[in-house]
Amino acid sequence: MSTAQHRSGPDGEGVCVPDNCPCEDGACTLSKYVRTTADASGDHHHTLAETEKAVAALLSGMPVDMESMAAVQNIYRAANAVRKRLESSVLAPHDLTWTGWVVLWVVWIWGDIETRHVAVEAGISKGTLTGVVGTLEKRGLLRRRTHPDDARRVLVSLTPKGRKLMVVLFPTFNAEESFVTETLSAAEKATLARTLRKVALQVEPG
Amino acid sequence: MSTAQHRSGPDGEGVCVPDNCPCEDGACTLSKYVRTTADASGDHHHTLAETEKAVAALLSGMPVDMESMAAVQNIYRAANAVRKRLESSVLAPHDLTWTGWVVLWVVWIWGDIETRHVAVEAGISKGTLTGVVGTLEKRGLLRRRTHPDDARRVLVSLTPKGRKLMVVLFPTFNAEESFVTETLSAAEKATLARTLRKVALQVEPG
DNA sequence: GGTGTTTCGTTCGGGTCCGAACGAGACGGG
DNA sequence: CCCGTCTCGTTCGGACCCGAACGAAACACC
Numbered sequence: 001m002s003t004a005q006h007r008s009g010p011d012g013e014g015v016c017v018p019d020n021c022p023c024e025d026g027a028c029t030l031s032k033y034v035r036t037t038a039d040a041s042g043d044h045h046h047t048l049a050e051t052e053k054a055v056a057a058l059l060s061g062m063p064v065d066m067e068s069m070a071a072v073q074n075i076y077r078a079a080n081a082v083r084k085r086l087e088s089s090v091l092a093p094h095d096l097t098w099t100g101w102v103v104l105w106v107v108w109i110w111g112d113i114e115t116r117h118v119a120v121e122a123g124i125s126k127g128t129l130t131g132v133v134g135t136l137e138k139r140g141l142l143r144r145r146t147h148p149d150d151a152r153r154v155l156v157s158l159t160p161k162g163r164k165l166m167v168v169l170f171p172t173f174n175a176e177e178s179f180v181t182e183t184l185s186a187a188e189k190a191t192l193a194r195t196l197r198k199v200a201l202q203v204e205p206g
Numbered sequence: 207m208s209t210a211q212h213r214s215g216p217d218g219e220g221v222c223v224p225d226n227c228p229c230e231d232g233a234c235t236l237s238k239y240v241r242t243t244a245d246a247s248g249d250h251h252h253t254l255a256e257t258e259k260a261v262a263a264l265l266s267g268m269p270v271d272m273e274s275m276a277a278v279q280n281i282y283r284a285a286n287a288v289r290k291r292l293e294s295s296v297l298a299p300h301d302l303t304w305t306g307w308v309v310l311w312v313v314w315i316w317g318d319i320e321t322r323h324v325a326v327e328a329g330i331s332k333g334t335l336t337g338v339v340g341t342l343e344k345r346g347l348l349r350r351r352t353h354p355d356d357a358r359r360v361l362v363s364l365t366p367k368g369r370k371l372m373v374v375l376f377p378t379f380n381a382e383e384s385f386v387t388e389t390l391s392a393a394e395k396a397t398l399a400r401t402l403r404k405v406a407l408q409v410e411p412g
Numbered sequence: 413g414g415t416g417t418t419t420c421g422t423t424c425g426g427g428t429c430c431g432a433a434c435g436a437g438a439c440g441g442g
Numbered sequence: 443c444c445c446g447t448c449t450c451g452t453t454c455g456g457a458c459c460c461g462a463a464c465g466a467a468a469c470a471c472c
Contacts, residue, residue: 027318027354028318028319028361029317051315055376059373068384069380071387071390072387075284078405079282079284083282085409109264111235113234113235167265178274180408181273181274181277184277193276193277193280197280199287201389202386202389203288204287
């Protein structure tokens with residue numbers, strides 16, 4: 001059904017998302033597939049029922065846990081989308097990366113903190129943290145100092161400049177978090193957080 | 207309350223997660239804070255009510271949308287945890303990265319597909335895709351060929367070796383997805399997927 | 413039928429990101 | 443007091459990741 005969403009005329013600008021694919025020749029299986037299965041007013045990212053059908057065909061007969069697959073895929077997609085959004089709208093203007101922000105956040109919240117704890121809280125490896133802290137330190141937002149009682153450990157704290165940045169930046173970041181979850185009710189947000197926490201606990205060494 | 211979870215005696219091995227911090231000297235604010243606010247049998251990753259309290263103190267007076275913050279934080283934490291789990295348990299034995307797997311998956315599902323569509327479906331930039339496809343091509347899992355009608359475009363498809371790998375690997379991957387969401391009911395999984403999709407749609411240029 | 417304009421994939425630089433290997437420091441038993 | 447063991451943070455190699463800049467191909471309009 002519907003044969004005319006090709007050729008991206010004056011309707012949809014030149015953008016070529018899968019739902020609006022100019023590939024008329026049939027060399028591109030995607031455009032062919034989308035063209036034959038698209039329902040009106042596309043729910044972009046058709047990785048739902050259509051993907052299910054394709055997978056079922058490919059594994060014909062084998063049992064597939066579609067509910068779990070959909071849950072996991074959407075966790076990752078949402079996380080990626082939210083990250084990119086916050087990065088480009090809030091962090092990029094201040095020349096901060098997502099990870100840089102998270103590290104700054106952890107140090108801001110927890111005060112004088114050892115690097116190994118920062119790594120755990122930020123969810124990155126200690127090797128990565130060394131580089132990130134180096135970057136932030138070079139920018140004058142963070143300070144490193146040796147632990148007074150154990151020369152192996154390193155304590156990290158925010159500089160006044162870093163603290164000032166967080167006070168300015170956090171409200172903006174939080175407002176963008178509100179926007180991102182704008183379409184959700186308070187109950188939905190709570191349920192979402194609770195459900196995701198169950199998933200994280202199932203996976204993490206807890 | 208509770209004064210004796212320091213020193214990591216014979217009880218908890220030498221692991222030093224924030225809840226079990228040997229920092230006795232008080233130089234580490236984290237250990238101090240955890241020690242004073244920890245409730246019995248720790249819900250590791252105390253970034254919930256405790257973080258809320260710390261943030262409220264830091265921004266004293268400013269309004270903070272805690273529900274949205276908790277939702278966003280848990281999306282990212284869960285996604286990261288799930289990714290690392292699947293990477294180490296399923297992908298690493300086959301020397302595949304997460305992104306490599308996603309790209310392989312997209313090409314597997316959609317057949318002969320243009321690279322720009324792969325990038326959109328995989329959620330990465332076209333610049334990144336060039337490198338990933340190069341890696342997978344070098345490993346003989348993927349094939350590149352020029353579009354017959356448009357020399358600018360590039361079509362990608364799986365090699366027999368790549369197809370064979372997917373048939374073997376997907377059931378394992380899917381089983382791990384089931385494990386990750388094991389603690390969720392079918393209804394919870396569906397709600398989770400639906401809620402996350404709303405978030406993704408709010409953020410993505412839709 | 414040229415000549416801008418747009419759309420491809422690629423290249424490049426800088427910044428993560430991880431696991432493995434490493435060296436220094438702390439700590440234990442003998 | 444010394445030596446094995448453990449635990450730190452750092453370093454390293456390889457892969458990913460993005461946005462900007464680029465060259466080639468297709469298209470637009472005259």
